[in-house]
Amino acid sequence: MIEANIQTGQFLTLLIMAVALGMDALSLGIGIGLKGIRLRDIIKLSTIIALFHILMPLLGIVTGQYVSGLLGHVATTAAGVLLILLGGHMIYSSLRGEEVQSFDHRTLWGSILFALSVSIDSFSVGVTLGMFAADVWLTILLFGLLGGLMSIIGLLIGREVSGNLGEYGEALGGTILLTFGILFIL
Helix, strand or coil: CHHHHHHHHHHHHHHHHHHHHHHHHHHHHHHHHCCCCCHHHHHHHHHHHHHHHHHHHHHHHHHHCCCCCHHHHHHHHHHHHHHHHHHHHHHHHHHHHHHCCCCCCCCHHHHHHHHHHHHHHHHHHHHHHHHCCCCHHHHHHHHHHHHHHHHHHHHHHHHHHHHHHHHHHHHHHHHHHHHHHHHHHC
């Protein structure tokens, strides 16, 4: 009975963490979706995000067995700087028009960069979970499933809203990314 309660408690804790980490993918997905995105690109980007939400906490769990909690703050700061740069570039390119190459989520590097920016905090959480010997399989499956699902939802919401915003959608999306980057750093 006690073992079942411990497993249920661990599942609920990991589920809450997965939802919290997936909120980044949801929010930032709205920002990218505001630029306008095709359904095929939504599936591709969400799949990459889900894979990164599996890979990053797995790497974090392994690292967490060897490293102190200091690394978690460094990873979050790096994610914040990356989001500030991406958001700033999106705002700049939307204001300058066609003169500036915008962040392109359709390219492999653009997708990887975006997936890394929304999943790097999963690494720092993984470091912490590695120190507490959490169930690795349950952790990475929940994080991956919810990260991918919430990114799909965010991208779809952003896509729907972008039709009403026209050319200002990219600037709004960049503002969202920039804001989250600043919040990561603070």
